[in-house]
Amino acid sequence: MSYQLALKFFQLAKDEGMMGQGYVWIVAYGLTDIFDVVGSPALDVMNGVLGVEPYVEDTERLQDFKQRWQEKYKRENPGTKLNGPILSGLYAYDTVWALALAAEKAGYVNSDFMPSETNNGSSDFDKINTSKAAEKLHDAFLKTSFYGMTGKFHIQDWKLVSTTYKIINVVGQDKRVVGFWTPGFNISRNLNKKADLYTIVWPGGSDKAPRGWLLPANKKLKIGVPFKPGFSNFIQFENGKATGFCARVFEEVIDALPYEVPFHYEEFGDGKGESNGTYDSLIYKVYLNEFDAVVGDVTILANRSLYVDFTLPYTESGVRMLVPVRDKRQKTAWTFLKPLSADLWLGTGAFFVFTGFIVWFIEHRTNQEFRGPPANQIGSIFYFSFSTLVFAHREKIVNNLSRIALVVWFFVVLILQQSYTASLSSILTVEQxxxxxxxxxxxxxxxxxxxxxxxxxxxxxxxxxxxxxxxxxxxxxxxxxxxxxxxxxxxxxxxxxxxxxxxxxxxxxxxxxxxxxxKFDGFGYVSDFYSFFPVQLYN
The missing domain is CATH 3.40.190 (D-Maltodextrin-Binding Protein; domain 2)
Structure with a gap:
């Protein structure tokens, strides 16, 4: 927000009673300077607000700079009063110094913009190269590091690095420092050791931290439960108690709260195993204050959000179709033939015979195991080639040419065997x-x-x-x-x-x-616009 918008915002919050007891306001550094810029009007409407700002050590050099700055400001703006430069002004001063140092490091570079491509003598601005001077200045600026008025000026990941922050509390017409945040001690009263923060004065003037959401006295939440006989895994009502996934999630969150939330379930049914209406009817009962909330498998819809509020979804969202399927598998006694086509079966058989013949042709002249009557030699050809399928051949090979042929054949057999096994397993197990x-x-x-x-x-x-x-x-x-x-x-x-x-x-x-x-938003819990549900359910 701008300072003027923030001032108006907090004035409206004060008019609505939201700057009193029970409220907590924390502002980021973007608004912490508002007290120095706007002054008393901001302090009047922001009592009890907490803020953070980077910590700047108050050195002699900084004091001297502030004094010279104020003297120059008075000379140039007689009759006005300003208590020195604010923190953002000091950062601006250091930024200008960093830019000047970067310019010195970058040196002189011809800064003319040259088009990378031209078309009929005219320049296309989308294709103009970046200025070389700008690139060099940019690189030098990101590498600049020095000690300025705010401390060490160093840029990392395109951001100015600040390692220590002050925690500010607005009390009356003053900004009080109640502690610091440092990488070593996190939140602490001191910079050099761990200690509790100084007393914080909250909105309304109390020094006791607000407890947050509180259940009204003697209030017991009336939780509506939809009648759901078919899908009891999600929600079911029996003997005055809700069971199922939706109820378990809700009760886990309630049990995790730091305070007690009394509630009881009441079924949205006629007590005779019948529903009293649609889910829209049940949700509208919350709008009419007949129920404080609804716990169940209620889908978050835009039209329902016109009457009630929903927590964040706690289930997967979306609607799809459910259809029957037909099993296209045809398993017979000849299913084992399906992994290979007929051509591949014939080709494989031919190679079995051909490999056996080649080995026999090379070995039978010198190897006694491949000799004998013609019938025995033909049997050796077929037996040897098929026994290699399981690497169970017993014939001793003595010729190197035979060994070369077998190495190639073994590789082919290995690939063929693995492919066949995988294909057959898929056919027998994967449902088509x-x-x-x-x-x-x-x-x-x-x-x-x-x-x-x-x-x-x-x-x-x-x-x-x-x-x-x-x-x-x-x-x-x-x-x-x-x-x-x-x-x-x-x-x-x-x-x-x-x-x-x-x-x-x-x-x-x-x-x-x-x-x-x-697409839909899934299941969520229902309440009457945050009236009773704890904030944990919305987060």
Missing amino acids: LQPTVTNLDEVIRRGDYVGYLSDSFLPGLLKRLKINESKMIPFNSPEEYNDALSTGKVAVIVDEIPYLKLFLNKYCHNYTMVGPTY
Whole structure:
């Protein structure tokens, strides 16, 4: 904010009672100088505000500079009063010095801009090279380091490095230093040792730190729980207690709070196993103050946010289609032949015989193991070549040419064996499944029925996707989903991803999710605009 806007902002906050007890205001360095620039008006409306600013050591050199600056200011602006340069002014002074030092280091460079390309004698400004002088000055400036009025001037990662900060507290008409932040001691009263901060005066004049969100006295939150018999893993109400994933997450956050939050659950149902309406009806009960909050599988939607507030989502978001799949695998006694084509099988067999013949041709003249009657020699050719498939050949090879041929053949056998094994394993284990439907356009064209979760926002979404209302059928549970899809009652189920994942966890072999993901914000807890929910649930 600008100083004038900040002054107006805090004045409005004071008029609204937000500068009193129970409130905490912390401003960054961008507004800490407001007290020096605006003066009393800022101090009047910002009592109790905490701020931070870089720490600058008050040296004799700095005091001398401030004195000379004030004398010059009075000469040039007679009749005005200003208590020396503010901290941002000192940084500006050091920045100008850094720029001057960088210019000296850079030296003189011809600063003419030269076009890198020309077209018919005219310059294209998008293709003009950067000034060489600017590049050199830029590099020199980033490397500049010296001790200025604010201490060591050093730039790192395009930012001015400051290692120590003051913590300021506005009390009355004064800015008090209540401590420092240093890399060694973090927040501390002193620069050189760890100690508690000086007493902070908070808005309203109290020296006790505000406790933050407080539950009104004698208030017990009434938490609405949706009736959800089919998907009890998310939320279920039994014997006055909510169970399921949504309730567990909520209770974990409540237990982590530093104060007690009394609450009790109340089911949004008729007590006879039936719902009292849609989720929109349940959320509207919060708006009417019949419930303080809702804990359950409630989807965050823009139209619902007009009446209530939501926490951040705690589940995956989005809506997809659930469809049956067909198994295209055909496993027979001849499945082992499928990894290789017919041509490859014939080629491999030919090479087996050819390799055996080559080895026999080279060895039989000098090797007794490849001699004998013609029938034995033919048998040796086939036996030897096929035994190499499992490296179980027993014949001793004595010729180097045979060894060369076998080395090449062994390499081919190894590659062939590994490829065959991998392909066969894939055929026998990986399911070759094909979805029956791939998109909603196909469903609309065929006039198929579409299922969805009852009491949800999905009918509105399906209508926007051009699904005829007469083709929509509501269901309440994973079992009903399975029955409808397996019997062909509906072609697809359209639902939120968390529900579909829960369904696939039980019926994973026969169904799959397909199609695009329609983005929504997931599940969140509901309250009446921060009235009762602790801030931890929103973070």
